[in-house]
Amino acid sequence: MNNDTQLGLLPALGWNSWNTFTWDINEQLIREIADLFVSEGYLNAGYEYIVIDDCWSLKARDEQGNLVADPEKFPSGMKALADYIHSKGLKFGMYSCVGTHTCAGYPGSFEHEFQDAKKFAEWGVDYLKYDYCFKPRHISGELLYKRMSLALKNCGREILFSACNWGEDNVYHWIRESGAHMYRSTGDIRDNWISIKELAISQLDKECYTGSFCHNDMDMLIVGMYGGSNNDYIGKIGGCSDLEYKTHFSIWSMMGSPLMIGSDIRKATPATKRILLNKDILAINQDLEARGAYRIKPEPQWFHDDEVFMLVKVLTNGDVTIGFFNLSDNQREISLQFWDIGLPYASNFSLSLYDCWEHKELGIFKERFSPTVPAHDCVVIRARLV
Ligand code: GLA
Numbered sequence: 001m002n003n004d005t006q007l008g009l010l011p012a013l014g015w016n017s018w019n020t021f022t023w024d025i026n027e028q029l030i031r032e033i034a035d036l037f038v039s040e041g042y043l044n045a046g047y048e049y050i051v052i053d054d055c056w057s058l059k060a061r062d063e064q065g066n067l068v069a070d071p072e073k074f075p076s077g078m079k080a081l082a083d084y085i086h087s088k089g090l091k092f093g094m095y096s097c098v099g100t101h102t103c104a105g106y107p108g109s110f111e112h113e114f115q116d117a118k119k120f121a122e123w124g125v126d127y128l129k130y131d132y133c134f135k136p137r138h139i140s141g142e143l144l145y146k147r148m149s150l151a152l153k154n155c156g157r158e159i160l161f162s163a164c165n166w167g168e169d170n171v172y173h174w175i176r177e178s179g180a181h182m183y184r185s186t187g188d189i190r191d192n193w194i195s196i197k198e199l200a201i202s203q204l205d206k207e208c209y210t211g212s213f214c215h216n217d218m219d220m221l222i223v224g225m226y227g228g229s230n231n232d233y234i235g236k237i238g239g240c241s242d243l244e245y246k247t248h249f250s251i252w253s254m255m256g257s258p259l260m261i262g263s264d265i266r267k268a269t270p271a272t273k274r275i276l277l278n279k280d281i282l283a284i285n286q287d288l289e290a291r292g293a294y295r296i297k298p299e300p301q302w303f304h305d306d307e308v309f310m311l312v313k314v315l316t317n318g319d320v321t322i323g324f325f326n327l328s329d330n331q332r333e334i335s336l337q338f339w340d341i342g343l344p345y346a347s348n349f350s351l352s353l354y355d356c357w358e359h360k361e362l363g364i365f366k367e368r369f370s371p372t373v374p375a376h377d378c379v380v381i382r383a384r385l386v
Contacts, residue, residue, distance in 0.1 A: 007158055007160055007181060007213075008160055008161075008181030008182065008212075008213045008214065008215070009212050009213060009288075009290070010212070010215075010285075010286050010288070010290055011182070011215045011256055011257060011258040011259065011285055011286070011290070012048075012049055012127070012160060012162070012181075012182060012215075012258040012259075012260070013045075013046045013047040013048060013049070013258070013259050013260075013282075013285075013286075014047050014048060014049025014050060014051055014091070014093065014127075014258075014259075014260050014261070015033055015037070015042075015047065015049070015050050015051065015260060015261040015262075015265065016051040016053055016093070016129075016220045016260040016261070016262055017029070017030070017051065017052050017053045018053035018054065018220060018262065019189070019191070019220050019221075019222060019225060019229055019234055019262030019263070020225060020228055020229050020230070020262060020263055020264045021230060021264075022053075022054070022055065022104075022229070022230055022231040022234075023054075023055040023104065023230075024230055025052060025053075025055060025056060025073060026072075026073040026074065027073065027074045027075065027076055027080075027081050030050060030052060030081060030085070031081070031084055032266060033050055033265060033266070034050050034084065034085050034088050034090055035088070036265050036266060037050065037088065037090055037265075038088050038089070038090075040265065040268070040273070041273075041277055042261075042265070042276070042277070043088070043089060043090060045276075045277045045279060045282055046282055046286060047259075047261065047276075048089075048090055048091050049090070049091045049092075049093045049126065049127050049160075049260070050085050050090055050091070050092060050093065051092075051093030051094070051095070051127060051129060051260065052093065052094055052095060053095045053129065054095055054097075054102045054103055054104040054106065054131070055102075055104050055106060056069060056070060056073065056074065056094065056095065056106075057069055057070060057106045057107060058070050058071075058106075059105070059106060059107070060107065061107055061112075065112060065115060066115065066119055067096075067107060067112075067116060067119060077123075078094070078123040078124075078125075079122070079123050079124060082123050082124030082125065083124065086124060091126035091127060092123075092124060092125055092126050092127070093125065093126060093127030093128065093129065093160075093162075094120060094123075094125045094127070094128055094129070095128070095129045095130075095131065096108060096109040096116060096128060096129075096130055096131070097109060097110075097130065097131040097132070097133055097134065098110060098130060098131070098132055098135050098141060098144040098145065098148070098165075099131075099132070099133050099134030099135040099136065100134045100136065101133065101134040102131060102133060102134075103131055103133035103134075108131075108133070108134055109130075109148065110134075110135075110136065110144070113144075113147045113148045113151040114151045114154075114155075116151070117148065117151035117152050117154075117155040117159070118151075118155050118156070120152075120155065120157075120159060121155040121156050121157035121159065124157075125157070125159055126157075126158070126159060126160060127159065127160040127162060128148075128152060128159055128160070128161055128162060129162040129164055130145070130148055130161065130162065130163055130164060130180075131164045131165075132164060132165040132166060132168065140169070141165055141168070141169050141171075142169070142174045142178065145163050145165070145174075145175065145178045145179075145180060146178045146179065148161065149161055149178050149179030149180060150179070152179075153179060160181050160182075161179060161180045161181050161182075162180070162181065162182050162183075162184075162217065162258075163175055163178070163180040163182070163183040163184065164183070164184040164217075165183070165184060166184055166185075166186065166187050166188070167184065167185040167186055167187070167202075171183055171185065172185070172206065172209040175214060176213075176214040180214060181213060181214060181215070182214065182215040182216075182217045182258050183214065183215075183216070183217055184217045184218075184219060185203060185206055185209070185216045185217060185218065186199045186202055186203065186217075186218050186219050187199075187219075188219060188233070188234070189218075189219040189220060189222055189234075189262075190222075190233065190234050190235070190236075190237065191222045191225045191226075191227060191228075191229055191234055191235045191237070191238070191239050191240065192237035192238065192239065192240060193240050193244050193376065194237070195222075196222070196240065196244060196247070196248045196251075196327075197307070197327045199218055199219065200218075200248075200251045200255075200325075200327065201306045201307070201327070203216065203218055203255055204295050204306065204309065207255060207256075207292035207293055207294060207295070208292060209292075210255070210256045210257075210290075210292045211256075211290055211291065211292065212289070212290045215256055215257065215258055215290070216255065216256060216257060216292070217257055217258050218251075218252050218255065218257040219257075220260040220261070220262035221248070221249065221252065221259060221260060221261050221262050221263070221276075222240065222245070222248065222262055222263070223245040223248060223249050223261065223262075223263060223272060223275050223276055224245065224261075224263035224264075224265070224267075224268055224269065224271075224272030224275070224276065225239060225240075225262065225263045225264075226239040226240075226263075227239030228263065228264060228267075241376070242271040242272075242275070243374070243376055243377050244376050245271075245272070245275055246275050246357065246377070246378065247325065247327070247376060247377060247378045249275050249276070249278070249281065250281060250323055250325070250357075250378050250380050251311070251323070251325060251378075252285075253281045253282065253284055253285035254284055254285070254293045254311045254313050254321065254323045254380070255292065255293055255311065256285065256290055256291070256292055256293070256313075257285075259282075259285060261276060278356070278357070280354075280356035280357075280359060280380075280382065281356055281357075281380060284313060284315070284321045284356070284380070284382070287313070287315045287316055288316045289314075289315070289316045291313060291314055291315075292313070293311040293312055293313040293321075293323070294311070294312050294313075295309050295310065295311055295312075296309065296310040296311075296312060296336065296340050296341070297309060297310075298310060298332075298334045298335060298336075299335055299337070305328075307326070307327040307328040308325070308326055308327065308328055308332050308334060309325055310322055310323060310324055310325070310334060310336055311323040311325065312341050315382075318384075318385065319382055319383060319384050319385075320341055320351075320382075320383045320385075321356070321380065321381065321382050321383070322336060322341070322369075322380075322381045322383060323378055323379070323380045323381075324336070324371050324373050324378060324379040324380075324381070325373075325378045326373040326374065326375060326376065326377055326378065327376065328375060329375050329376075330375055331372060331373065331374050331375055332372070332373055333370050333371070333372045333373075334370065334371060334373055334379075335368055335369075335370035336368060336369050336370070337367065337368050338351060338365075338366075338367055338368060338369075339367075343385070345366075345367060349385045349386065350364050350365060350366045350385075350386055351364070351365050351366075351369070351383040351384065351385060351386070352364050352365075352383065352384045352385075352386045353365055353369060353381050353382075353383050354381065354382045354383075354384075355379065355380070355381060356380040356381065356382055357378075357379070357380060362381070364386060369381070
């Protein structure tokens with residue numbers, strides 16, 4: 001039905017209610033976030049989806065088997081909320097689950113897939129996150145994602161399909177064919193440095209599985225949360241420094257993950273906005289060819305481990321972005337030999353380097369570039385062959 005579309009060509013950019021608010025959501029909050037998306041420059045920077053996660057419905061379906069929005073949280077109903085979001089030039093996302101229940105115990109879409117897809121279309125939904133809790137044992141997750149994908153593609157409205165099975169059941173091997181536009185490849189993020197580090201390292205060998213129309217989703221951003229979740233699991237250890245949020249944002253961007261803001265942007269600090277609205281970094285994430293990044297392990301080999309690495313992403317226009325990541329607890333010099341990105345001395349090319357966080361040209365370099373990177377920090381470079 002929807003065959004005139006570029007839906008999912010690039011990683012989705014937006015905001016999701018879960019990380020900060022979990023169950024405590026309502027239409028006023030969602031409207032305020034939509035307003036800020038426009039007034040504070042998020043829409044201009046490319047963020048377009050406003051997504052309501054779990055806990056939006058009543059605990060039971062109505063007599064016709066339809067999902068019902070909780071009238072206390074959403075008194076005007078989902079259609080009115082979608083209309084409001086659309087009137088701002090934004091897109092509206094919602095949440096359901098392959099199982100009988102969602103992870104928080106609300107009704108899931110199992111055996112209601114086509115009915116729910118139709119309802120989401122009627123409400124004006126543009127994006128569906130589809131979780132993996134309470135999946136009946138006798139049926140495979142693969143089949144259930146195929147089912148909802150088919151339901152969405154035939155519901156009469158273009159709806160981006162965001163699968164969320166946490167990297168389980170060999171999802172890499174079947175998700176692209178199922179029709180999903182993005183898929184969670186990690187467990188849930190938490191608002192602390194250990195979580196950033198674990199998720200990032202877990203994806204270092206998964207970069208071959210991401211690309212246009214089916215992006216590897218490393219989970220929502222925690223940038224700017226500073227321990228502000230109302231959920232102990234997400235927030236208990238208590239937030240990160242701006243430096244750590246910068247590194248988190250850089251890795252997610254370079255690895256081509258969708259970037260769904262998870263903080264309360266009504267309280268965004270200048271530092272948070274500098275990170276989320278960094279156009280040089282967003283341009284890497286939104287590069288048209290949407291290639292995954294490859295890893296280079298730094299020399300000397302004797303000290304290296306997975307905590308110190310370079311990510312290299314080749315861009316559509318022939319530029320190369322290189323991220324120097326130091327997730328260890330000590331300052332490190334990280335050295336890139338240009339040979340390792342395919343640029344031998346005999347090519348006669350040098351690299352003109354631009355720093356995507358300092359927003360400045362660094363000059364022309366031959367053969368190698370070796371920044372010193374403080375603990376938990378990164379340097380992200382855009383390199384042009386000259
Ligand atoms: C799962 C998902 C989270 C969130 C919660 C909601 O844990 O992975 O992103 O959607 O469910 O209950």
